[in-house]
Amino acid sequence: MSNATIVICNYNYAAYLPVAIDSALTQSVGTTRVMVIDDGSTDNSHEIIQQYGDRITAIFQDNRGQVAAYNHALDQIDSTHVIFLDADDLLHPDAVKEVMAAFGSGDFVKVQFKLEVMTVDGMGTGVTVPQSSLVGDCGKLLRQGWLYPSPPGSGNAYRVEALRCIFPVPVSADNVYGADFYAIYGVPLLGNVCAIDRALGGYRVHRSTGRKPGAGGAADLAFANAEDSLAGARKAATRWAILREIVHDRLGETLPVRFFDFSSEKALFGNLLYRAPLARRWRWFTKESGSYFHTVIANPFWTLRKKMAVSCLTALCLVPFASLSDRAVRYIANPLARGGR
Known part of the structure; x- marks a missing residue:
């Protein structure tokens, strides 16, 4: 019952x-x-x-x-x-x-x-x-x-x-x-x-009613309804800090200051690299991609095959062909880009 x-x-x-x-x-x-x-x-x-x-x-x-x-x-x-x-x-x-x-x-x-x-x-x-x-x-x-x-x-x-x-x-x-x-x-x-x-x-x-991938801007990367992906990723840090306080006060435990989450990292990745110039994409890869790749390589929930697949797709963002790079970013950032819609 x-x-x-x-x-x-x-x-x-x-x-x-x-x-x-x-x-x-x-x-x-x-x-x-x-x-x-x-x-x-x-x-x-x-x-x-x-x-x-x-x-x-x-x-x-x-x-x-x-x-x-x-x-x-x-x-x-x-x-x-x-x-x-x-x-x-x-x-x-x-x-x-x-x-x-x-x-x-x-x-x-x-x-x-x-x-x-x-x-x-x-x-x-x-x-x-x-x-x-x-x-x-x-x-x-x-x-x-x-x-x-x-x-x-x-x-x-x-x-x-x-x-x-x-x-x-x-x-x-x-x-x-x-x-x-x-x-x-x-x-x-x-x-x-x-x-x-x-x-x-x-x-x-x-969120992106009536817009198809390729229509431009955040509509190509949008998935969640309440917030755009970038706002959600940034809010996650605030929410984790609040959760740490709750857990410390009520459960007597101390969670790490930093959290690891591929969903947040891919949102930042997508908003930084989608339709970005080649030089910007390479700058991200050489200087700013550490947290992103940590949530890929060290991810305890993924198989080795998936880690390799995501890493290879990410590498496509470094090619000089903007259309191929943008397609790879959409595929990684938005699950709807993988569903044939």
Whole structure:
């Protein structure tokens, strides 16, 4: 029997919200609770939420951001497990059933599963995330500064008592979004993570709606919706510093000052090298690429074959042919460039 809550955090996603709510309500485990927290939306989200009546628990808060929404939800839910579903994503009908079976198979604080990347209209792209497999002890590797491969927020389920050791997370002008960072990288310090190696939901990409690779600028590299890739990479350093404080104060542990994450490094790499002159590309390779190549060569989650493949693709950025270099950058920086879309 399920003892899980699906929490949908929404801000001005009325265009996608009904799909997310319906996917939560139609779980094959009928006892799953559904909570929708609206973060002060100014579109017609309020009306959509009210249409569901008592089929969901609706919470309306002033616009304070995703971190505040996670904090609020963890004050309200009374289940043992929770999935935080983004309002523009969806879950497959058996998601909760499979997640709870995974929790029941061992002593896990988190169960993660792959997400199918969708276009703005919900069509599949042929890409799933994460693309790297979960191997090793996530907590041990986090204590060494390595951020392990995880799906976006909607692809994670947590034991609530573990989340409450990390949350509430401080809300400030510099810490409004990215609540899933603290959940994804904080909870594994408290126990084991189980990875389901198949897609149990969909991740909708809509930042660059109507633009195709090659259209120019950030649209060619965009993948995440809430932030562009460069902003996300820079914010990760701030979030890691906040997580270090939380872990030190509440768990009595000291995480490394520096973290290692290929996703952040490839975002910086893409924004520096895409459509850059040849001299700029070579300057990066000779003087600025140390952190990037460390997350490739020393990556504990990758096979030797993948390390060699990424290194060879990166080397293509040094050729004098801009079109070939830019294609290699797109392929590395944006998973959608590999899905035939």
